[in-house]
Amino acid sequence: MRSPSGGEMKRPSRFGSLRVLLSAALVAAILFFLARLLAKSWREAGVYDWSLDGWWIAASFAVLALYFPFVAWIWARLARSAGGDISFRGACRVWFLSQMGKYVPGKVWYAMGRLYLSREAGLGIVPATASTILEILLVLLAAGAVFLVSLPLWPSAARSELVWIPIALVLLALLVHPKVFALLLRLAARALRREIPPIRLSWAGLAWNTARYAGSWILYGAGIDFLLRGIRLDGASAEITLGAPGRILFFAGSAALAWSIGFLSIFAPGGLGVREASFAYCLSMHLTAPLPVLLALVARLWIVAGEVGSAAVGWRLGGGTR
Numbered sequence: 001m002r003s004p005s006g007g008e009m010k011r012p013s014r015f016g017s018l019r020v021l022l023s024a025a026l027v028a029a030i031l032f033f034l035a036r037l038l039a040k041s042w043r044e045a046g047v048y049d050w051s052l053d054g055w056w057i058a059a060s061f062a063v064l065a066l067y068f069p070f071v072a073w074i075w076a077r078l079a080r081s082a083g084g085d086i087s088f089r090g091a092c093r094v095w096f097l098s099q100m101g102k103y104v105p106g107k108v109w110y111a112m113g114r115l116y117l118s119r120e121a122g123l124g125i126v127p128a129t130a131s132t133i134l135e136i137l138l139v140l141l142a143a144g145a146v147f148l149v150s151l152p153l154w155p156s157a158a159r160s161e162l163v164w165i166p167i168a169l170v171l172l173a174l175l176v177h178p179k180v181f182a183l184l185l186r187l188a189a190r191a192l193r194r195e196i197p198p199i200r201l202s203w204a205g206l207a208w209n210t211a212r213y214a215g216s217w218i219l220y221g222a223g224i225d226f227l228l229r230g231i232r233l234d235g236a237s238a239e240i241t242l243g244a245p246g247r248i249l250f251f252a253g254s255a256a257l258a259w260s261i262g263f264l265s266i267f268a269p270g271g272l273g274v275r276e277a278s279f280a281y282c283l284s285m286h287l288t289a290p291l292p293v294l295l296a297l298v299a300r301l302w303i304v305a306g307e308v309g310s311a312a313v314g315w316r317l318g319g320g321t322r
Helices: 014-045 054-081 088-103 108-120 125-153 165-175 178-191 203-230 244-264 274-283 291-317
Strands: 050-052 231-233
Touching: 054 088, 054 125, 054 203, 054 291, 088 108, 088 291, 108 125, 125 165, 125 178, 125 203, 125 244, 165 178, 178 203, 203 231, 203 244, 203 291, 244 274, 274 291
Parallel strands: none
Antiparallel strands: 050 231
16 A cells, blocks of 8 residues: 555554544544533523524635635645645645545544645645645644734733733744744654655745735634624624624634644544634633533534535545646
């Protein structure tokens, strides 16, 4: 059996098979827990007068229809900066389909799926590996920046803590310096057990791509805002007294923080459970129980529906990329 790079892949050992089985059992347990939590929250929400606004919900899915191609386009730019060549159509196919790999037990399948699909699309193993690692690092940096900017909208944030925001943003900007980022890239490649040659990095290029990923988080926050506006639970939307820009920034920062925590959780495929708990905690800053848990679970269903839909589109795009 051959790897995406063309070499021989080792057959899974007994320990590896046991690890996959344990991971699968963990995923099943998490899904069971989330299903029970959703059912309980839904019963508790039954005491509210609630209704659905189809236009707002449709608008939230329209945002996803923009979000997925946008982040695929950013990844294509990263692949080109790493010396590769892939069309926007090919990038969409690779990115859309590889996203489903994060729900397979073992986080390696997401990266392996990305590399296999990239090779199929004519993108070399080196630019595919480098762009995937660059994407992970830049998304995390952008998530940190958006979270910091949203902190003034958190009721729990004390004024004494807010003075550190500019300092933290400066530190994040320093991480985007080519020399510092090259070190992060090498460390990430070593952690993923991948070998990549040195890549020419520019401060302007890294800064612009970080800004683009920050924009994707804002777009994601707008989708969450539209989704929650479409679920009317006894005036739940009115409980968030922020204006429209403030709501979107708060949701973007909350989603960025929750995603980062879920991504860094090694034993939670796709951040299942961890991301929902983190996002519910963030929502509890402005909403009362049981709404934060219910809305966090609905938001997960929303993004999964978007991922499945984008994967279907990626499948329909076929193997051609030119």
